[in-house]
Amino acid sequence: MVGAGMAGLCAARVAAERFDRVLVLDRDTLPPAPAPRARVPQGRQPHLLLPAGARCLEGWFPGLVDDLVARGAVPLDLCADFYWHQCGGVLRRPASALRGPAMSRPFLEDAVRRRVGLVPGVTVRDGVTAVGLTADPTGRRVTGVRLGDGSTVAADLVVDATGRSAHSLDWVRALGYEPPPVSVVRVDTRYVSRTYRRSGPAEGGWKAAAVVGEPATRRLAVALAIEGDRWITFVAGLGGESPPVDEEQRRAYVRTLPSPVIADLMATCEPLGAASTHRFADDRRRHVERLRRFPLGWVLLGDAVSSFDPIYGQGMTSAALQAEALGRCLDRTGAVDRALARRYFAAASRVVAVPWSLAVGGDFAYPGTEGPRPAGTDLLNRYVARTVVAAQHDDAVALRLNEVQAMVRRPGSLFLPGIALRVLRRGRATGPASERVLPRPARA
Numbered sequence: 001m002v003g004a005g006m007a008g009l010c011a012a013r014v015a016a017e018r019f020d021r022v023l024v025l026d027r028d029t030l031p032p033a034p035a036p037r038a039r040v041p042q043g044r045q046p047h048l049l050l051p052a053g054a055r056c057l058e059g060w061f062p063g064l065v066d067d068l069v070a071r072g073a074v075p076l077d078l079c080a081d082f083y084w085h086q087c088g089g090v091l092r093r094p095a096s097a098l099r100g101p102a103m104s105r106p107f108l109e110d111a112v113r114r115r116v117g118l119v120p121g122v123t124v125r126d127g128v129t130a131v132g133l134t135a136d137p138t139g140r141r142v143t144g145v146r147l148g149d150g151s152t153v154a155a156d157l158v159v160d161a162t163g164r165s166a167h168s169l170d171w172v173r174a175l176g177y178e179p180p181p182v183s184v185v186r187v188d189t190r191y192v193s194r195t196y197r198r199s200g201p202a203e204g205g206w207k208a209a210a211v212v213g214e215p216a217t218r219r220l221a222v223a224l225a226i227e228g229d230r231w232i233t234f235v236a237g238l239g240g241e242s243p244p245v246d247e248e249q250r251r252a253y254v255r256t257l258p259s260p261v262i263a264d265l266m267a268t269c270e271p272l273g274a275a276s277t278h279r280f281a282d283d284r285r286r287h288v289e290r291l292r293r294f295p296l297g298w299v300l301l302g303d304a305v306s307s308f309d310p311i312y313g314q315g316m317t318s319a320a321l322q323a324e325a326l327g328r329c330l331d332r333t334g335a336v337d338r339a340l341a342r343r344y345f346a347a348a349s350r351v352v353a354v355p356w357s358l359a360v361g362g363d364f365a366y367p368g369t370e371g372p373r374p375a376g377t378d379l380l381n382r383y384v385a386r387t388v389v390a391a392q393h394d395d396a397v398a399l400r401l402n403e404v405q406a407m408v409r410r411p412g413s414l415f416l417p418g419i420a421l422r423v424l425r426r427g428r429a430t431g432p433a434s435e436r437v438l439p440r441p442a443r444a
């Protein structure tokens with residue numbers, strides 16, 4: 001595995017059941033305790049683990065979720081504990097089975113890395129940069145990776161989990177193979193995040209909140225309870241909109257959003273550490289399923305396949321689902337051959353298709369988004385806006401919308417008759433664009 005981010009770690013766990021030895025390489029110095037990493041700058045921003053991702057991780061590491069919670073992660077019902085204000089109102093918060101503990105990215109990655117390191121046959125090496133691939137004399141089969149110090153590591157299968165730059169694409173090009181076609185949708189989302197001391201539950205009992213401004217404002221804010229009795233908030237500007245870094249200015253900026261809950265939290269909780277910024281230029285999807293010529297023994301996984309606007313919180317879950325798919329494909333083919341790669345590339349593409357459609361579709365609701373617009377996007381966005389309004393009145397619609405966002409149901413399930421009729425009935429915006437529905441208190 002080249003890369004010990006969430007994708008490389010998930011893939012290592014899956015590979016360990018199918019190969020005698022698994023080596024995970026990372027160019028970063030991996031910290032001995034949860035801490036942001038230099039080569040994973042997004043780790044300072046909030047990272048929500050969706051239930052589909054939590055299910056994979058718990059399956060690979062039984063007891064992980066309980067352990068995370070015991071160490072301070074916050075148990076979260078993604079529906080009942082989530083205050084979600086969009087399209088002029090607050091969505092209903094029925095109890096659900098959508099569970100995923102909330103924590104910081106370094107906290108989760110540290111816990112997963114420790115467990116991966118304990119899996120028999122797995123070795124994690126840090127401070128090691130992969131710089132190329134080795135191949136057999138025909139160039140048809142990858143035989144390992146070349147490292148920055150000039151040494152090589154032999155491997156039957158090399159998984160590029162190097163993140164959105166997908167470094168191995170240059171390496172396979174050097175072997176004479178073209179990279180996969182890529183779809184790029186320019187979003188230019190800018191984040192400013194900061195942590196605050198959490199001394200008790202938020203008013204209304206929520207543990208996570210998202211306040212989404214009208215698309216024309218290109219502003220939204222999110223707050224998430226995390227380990228260490230902290231909140232982490234981020235303020236995002238889409239389409240080049242730039243949230244201020246200065247605390248007071250940012251608080252005033254967040255006050256312009258249609259609900260005060262996150263601005264109030266920022267005003268009443270003690271800030272911890274400095275604010276950190278992140279800029280996300282574009283959604284990027286590499287169409288690995290269209291690759292016709294590629295070397296055997298090489299695959300991409302995680303952000304290397306596709307990275308989506310992070311405001312939808314899908315990246316780690318997508319990586320876990322791709323790793324799960326890789327395991328299934330290895331079981332089906334039983335060999336590292338062309339059939340494995342074809343099968344896996346098709347499966348990875350199916351995994352990323354869902355978050356891609358949600359993220360890219362959602363991004364096109366904002367002015368400034370540029371790129372190939374999937375067919376039917378405007379129609380879909382109008383329907384989703386109606387669904388959000390209906391979810392302000394109707395528990396069943398709110399639950400379904402949350403299930404889709406949580407990646408446990410496919411977007412098509414929003415169109416099934418039982419939901420569509422409710423959306424058509426309740427999804428007409430009425431009254432002033434203000435808070436029409438009071439948040440339900442979180443369950444005990």
Ligand SMILES: Cc1cc2nc3c(=O)[nH]c(=O)nc-3n(C[C@H](O)[C@H](O)[C@H](O)COP(=O)(O)OP(=O)(O)OC[C@H]3O[C@@H](n4cnc5c(N)ncnc54)[C@H](O)[C@@H]3O)c2cc1C
Binds near residue numbers: 002027304
């Ligand atoms: C601002 C922001 C917020 C986000 N929020 C969420 C969220 O709420 N929920 C969610 O699920 N996802 C979120 N994501 C996405 C998430 O960070 C990624 O999708 C996820 O971590 C999968 O990443 P990865 O492992 O593929 O890549 P990365 O996490 O980028 O890891 C790649 C690893 O490869 C290593 N590497 C790179 N090149 C080499 C090399 N040549 N040799 C050796 N090692 C190498 C790097 O050091 C790094 O450790 C967010 C992303 C951003 C930018």
